[in-house]
Amino acid sequence: MMKHSSILLFALLLLVLVAGCTDFKALDTSKNTTPAPLLHYERGNISISINTSEIPMRRFDVNVTEVIEIALVDQRAGILLENGWNITSIRTGFEEEDPDQKHIDVEFRNDELPLSFFIEVNEEEKRAGKGRCSALVWGGRPWPDSTGPLPEEVDYYQAVNPYMNLFEVIDRHNERVVMVYNKTTIFYLYPSYGDAHLWGP
Template identity: 85%
Template structure:
């Protein structure tokens, strides 16, 4: 009588152990497939983007879809090909209407203390306005708008006649020229530096 109960106990242990092993194996494969890699591609350039490494500071966002929309925009290509990376996705709000929200895709370059944001409208499935994080200053020093703080590495100046934003460093070197939909120049390799300055 004792032998069948010991045998039954041993079979139950084996069955329980086999079930635990299978459970662990399925969790591992689940984690391995959860990271989605997207690619920005143009010509022979291919830049992988691991969506699982991008912090999301937003709510109810389809990260893959938002990044795919941003990657279809010319500005993303200019930034990515010049060493910038997608560093976050966050909810942004319209300055004129705080109830109207959009998604900001943030790009950063490790060598510069700047961010560039591209707004994405997930419902319309299109990229919108772009903007740089550099603070605005009234203009170049010869416009007599007061001194620029030494703590500011870069500032933005607006050219109202051409509807352009210029990002400029303390040495008065133009680093970026853009409007709300296009990046025209990005130091050092995108665009024509002779058009925008030294």
């Protein structure tokens, strides 16, 4: 009986040791994983680090580093980053004219406002495309449902200037213009980019 207990105890100790070694090896191999690249936006003496591992991917068939590098070449990305906005996600987007034509949306967000601005990226052509803000479009064509009173829960909205083909993002609580842009350019961004007097109500 004592002999069987000794054999059983020896077998259990051996199993514990083998399991410990296996776990140790697993920990060792994790040290060899490649860290996510750290990208930089640089202009003059400005340098902003972008850790790609912190950006949620809502589309998994793209090269996140390449997509961000394409977006960073665009002037709008620089304007947003320099004014406190951050890249917060990469996801699939669809063209309004052709829902089958997919592109990649790089989302920039300012949590203090809070608003998102999306820059489309065409990975195949390696270029940035149209931009748009997340604020509710209210007033102007071609949005026929945006008539009547603005919903109470809306803090920021977009007014369309059809004569200049511009979108004006407005803080409804003080009627302050926050952003003015068209599909390819940001002309004004509160508080420090552009001239508010050119675009204000």
